[in-house]
Amino acid sequence: MANEPSTRERIVTEAMRLFAARGFRGTTVGEIEAAAGLAPRAGGLYKHFRSKEEVLEAGIDRHVDEMALIEPVLEMLPLGDPRAELTLVGRWGLSELANEMPLMKVVQKDGDRFPELAAKVSARIIARGHQQGIVIVGRLLGDVLSEREVAAVVSVALGALVGYRIEEAMFGPRPVSEDDFLETWVNMLMSFAERRGLVPAAETSEVG
Numbered sequence: 001m002a003n004e005p006s007t008r009e010r011i012v013t014e015a016m017r018l019f020a021a022r023g024f025r026g027t028t029v030g031e032i033e034a035a036a037g038l039a040p041r042a043g044g045l046y047k048h049f050r051s052k053e054e055v056l057e058a059g060i061d062r063h064v065d066e067m068a069l070i071e072p073v074l075e076m077l078p079l080g081d082p083r084a085e086l087t088l089v090g091r092w093g094l095s096e097l098a099n100e101m102p103l104m105k106v107v108q109k110d111g112d113r114f115p116e117l118a119a120k121v122s123a124r125i126i127a128r129g130h131q132q133g134i135v136i137v138g139r140l141l142g143d144v145l146s147e148r149e150v151a152a153v154v155s156v157a158l159g160a161l162v163g164y165r166i167e168e169a170m171f172g173p174r175p176v177s178e179d180d181f182l183e184t185w186v187n188m189l190m191s192f193a194e195r196r197g198l199v200p201a202a203e204t205s206e207v208g
Contacts, residue, residue, distance in 0.1 A: 016059040103125075
């Protein structure tokens with residue numbers, strides 16, 4: 001079928017899942033091959049990658065590519081509706097963070113053994129996400145906030161999204177639904193914008 005993932009994509013997907021569950025060192029090439037539907041220890045992985053490390057690198061690259069998908073949307077902002085903009089960005093952020101959780105688990109398990117891995121994820125994914133947030137908040141609040149204040153707002157807003165996903169990954173479904181969390185997240189940012197005089201007070205009280 002046209003939408004069926006390629007063998008290379010299956011290898012990356014299954015490798016990241018196994019790395020997250022067992023750690024990078026705790027996962028063998030044969031286990032990756034078997035999970036991807038290949039004959040284990042028959043060399044199938046090496047037809048697409050030179051090493052297990054290169055598979056991990058491909059997993060990082062895939063997340064970087066996924067993050068780039070939001071950038072054309074950022075170019076269209078502001079749309080004239082801050083609530084809609086924040087809801088769109090917040091929902092995308094939660095979705096992207098859910099996709100990143102396996103990679104974050106790999107860093108958690110093996111970051112101390114592979115400091116270059118943690119540094120690469122920090123530079124290519126974490127820092128890029130923060131910069132994307134600065135673009136969004138800067139367009140919404142840049143007229144009344146300094147660059148330092150914009151960066152601080154982004155850190156608080158991203159921290160809330162990350163915290164929700166990490167708690168979910170560690171403890172299972174949260175007592176607050178994703179929709180309720182996102183609505184409150186948007187309301188808090190809208191309230192902040194109201195206090196700074198950027199949006200009328202009525203806009204902050206809308207119910208989705």
